[in-house]
Amino acid sequence: MQKSTQIVHSSNRDPIAEWLRVFSMTLGLPDAERRAIVDDLEDHLRARVDDLLILGATEHDAVQRAIAELGETAELAGRFRQAKHGQRRRQLMSWTAIGIAGIAVAVSSVGVFGPRGAGQAAAVQASAVTAEASVEGAQPDHYPDRPPIVFKGGFSVTLGDKSFEDIMTAAAERAGLRSSRLPEWPNKVRFNRAVAELPLAVRTPEGRVHMVSQTPGFVEERRQHVIEAGTIEDLLGSFEELDVGLGGLDYRVRDGELVLGSQQTLAAEESVSKAYDLTTLSLPGGDRMSGGQVHNLLSSHLSYQTSQEPGGYLTYTEAGDVVFIRATPNYHEALDEVLEPLRERRQAALQEEEAKRRERLAMLEAELVDLRAKHSDLRHRLRENQMRLDSPDAHKAAWRAQIIGEGELADLEGFIAAIRERIVDTKFAN
């Protein structure tokens, strides 16, 4: 359904962009999905503001009201995550159902988080199966070491006074993983709101993450708060107020360990540098690509689709005919797919050039043979003529023919030298 460009009225105000920026950070979804949601909401907000302006509201009031109608930011983000993750969870469950026959882990029916300590993880009333062990054909969404982790029967825990670390250790154990490695917490408070305004805030005493209530009225609510999750993504999405910085909270499974961190940090850890030889790439016209053109290609084609996915991390360095790109293996794979036709085109251009060179060489060599034959013939005739000139009755015409022939011989030698030079150039042409 391709629509033509419409002219609409728009307030185009910064508060909306600012709200969308903050909201985008709270979504915790892959960036392509996040972008789509943000764009949809931006259209809504600007259209709503325009309507309110028509109804007589001031611009300031219209913007405030339009934003307020969207409700509490974290709640809205949660609804989007639920809409997206709910579907994924069902997919993962169906994959699990296919693959877990005979491997399902026994599920304990009752359990409560006990006092903090080594045994509490075992008390969590959930069981989990790791996709790498039990899900046949599951598709890791972006990275090989980010397999789906499904908690069979669900993962349920009462928050109480347990720390994030307690919960994730339990989750890791139930997923059959050794333990969880916690991220570096920048201890940020989102939305530029004061800590006291947050129902659940984050602090980092000695590197350990606790969720604590800053508001007395919320203490009870916090103690009774139950987190329920079907997958590890659900579980991470439950920590609404945790902010690990760029890209939100994400996970990996490395060497049997659950690793937690911001999407960008994790992606940076697994990013690799790869050199791309510009001389192997060719544009449609057959010209070689410049570094700037490769960069433009990255910006226009790949950055939106690939580097913007969770953990998108990219550095670009140009050095002569080589471009060094540091990115995730997934990004490199996508880039290679884009570059492959350019490489093939370059290869085809080189093959065509080589064929032309060989053809040119063959023609030159044939011409050289012909010239040498003419040269030999002329020289032979001049020798014969020379003998006639030595006789006392030599005619004037014979002298003239000799002079002309010698000139022609010199010309032929010049042609032969030129052809030989062209042959050498053609043989060693790049």
Place this chain on the structure above:
Amino acid sequence: MPRSDLKSDQTELVVLSVLAAEPLYGYAIGKRVAEMSAGALKLGPSRLYPLLSKLEQSKLVTTSWEEVKAANADAGSDGRRRKWYRLTAKGTQRLAQRIEQHRRQMSLIERFIETAGPDAVSVEGAAS
């Protein structure tokens, strides 16, 4: 007119019905619901957009993007993106199921109303 809050399955029915008539973008869907119900049904953006996201995930609707520009925007500016939603065949089937489900519920409730008899009709007025 007093406003009514819709249950989630009713909300889905309403949105699918609106989209069955024609493809619309998010803000237009909300407006259409308000217009058709003369303001009685309130479908706020905080419910509408996550629902649309869910419908898209479930492949009940398909989407496409349109670029829209402000009237006062520069000629070279990019404008903003507008997402259009259109009902799929699967969405049409779901709508039919929802309508059938709704009619069954209404039919059941109707039986109770009939059992209560004509005097019960005046209860609301008496209470107020």
